[in-house]
Amino acid sequence: MDPLASLLHEVRSDGALFSRNIVAPPWAVRFTAGTPLAVVTMLRGTGWVVPGDAAPVALGRGDVAVVSGTEPFTVADDDRADTQPFYVVHPDGCTTGDGESVGDDVILGLRTCGNGSGGSTVLLTGSYQVDGRVSERLLRGLPRVLVVRHDGTLGPILDLTDREIDRDDAGQQAVLDRLLDLLLLATLREWFSRPEADPPAWYRALGDPVAGRALRLIHDRPARPWTVAALAEETGVSRATLARRFSDLVGEPPMAYLTGWRLALAADLLARTDATVDAIARQVGYRSAFGLSVAFKRVYGTRPSQHRTGPARTDGPIGAAAP
Secondary structure (H helix, E strand, C coil): CCCCHHCCCCCCCCCCCEEEEEEEEEEEECCCCCCCCCEEEEEECCCEEECCCCEEEEECCCCCCEEECCCCEEEEEECCCCCCCCEEEEEEEEEECCCCCCCCEEEECEEEEECCCCEEEEEEEEEEEECHHHHHHCCCCCCCCEEEEECCCCHHHHHHHHHHHHCCCCCCHHHHHHHHHHHHHHHHHHHHHHCCCCHHHHHHHHCCCCHHHHHHHHHHHHCCCCCCCHHHHHHCCCHHHHHHHHHHHCCCCCHHHHHHHHHHHHHHHHHCCCHHHHHHHCCCCCHHHHHHHHHHHHHHHHCHHCCCCCCCCCCCCHHHHHC
């Protein structure tokens, strides 16, 4: 199993907010969706992502940025944090900086705003809702803004998304959601693999024959009664070698990582299924509901039954919940 796929399982678009912006200098667009993840693509022209709580990041033509965190951010033609936005993009559309409705001259088409259809810069954004403890493990490993510089790899996805954004056919939102999923996954995979990136320790460890093998075993079979000795036997090294290599590369001992992964899976199953606490405990590797409850309270500060909120749904077995 691929740990990146496991962590991205619940990071998927469902009715995402899309915005295409066609602008000419001087320009600044503020995004306030409040979602923990946004994909920003400079289809034409150049600009800056100005998050306010971090350093501005330059964007060139074809560059794709992933902005994490729920705080608003601005994309502009300069890197000044105090630049007044030409308009603000909300979940319900575009408004002025004061929250007033924008004029018809700003609404350029379906999902499209700007200061003129002939603008030299075209900016595309898609915002995600991200739920669950499993997804949080991915978000914690991302910087506020990461950028994949244009080299043609993401070009086909960008071209298709640009063509689809102003269509209003049946099922169009679902098409755009899936395109955004594909763009996010492709962007993260590209960023993780590039030398200038600073990916999470667990991702770097995947390339190691010992630690990477152990990580995949943990993600593939979390319910197995793993010990350091069992993982060492599967990876073909001694217990001491596995413990040292895993801790050095991942940043925590293998049993601590296993516990965190099991509890993240349990938290998501509690929130999204109607399975009993005892059943969930056994699915993620605990012998009883009591064992899960003790570990859950120690890490999350609450009992499993108290964590369960919202309408339940049946997601199937662990193998389906975390591929």
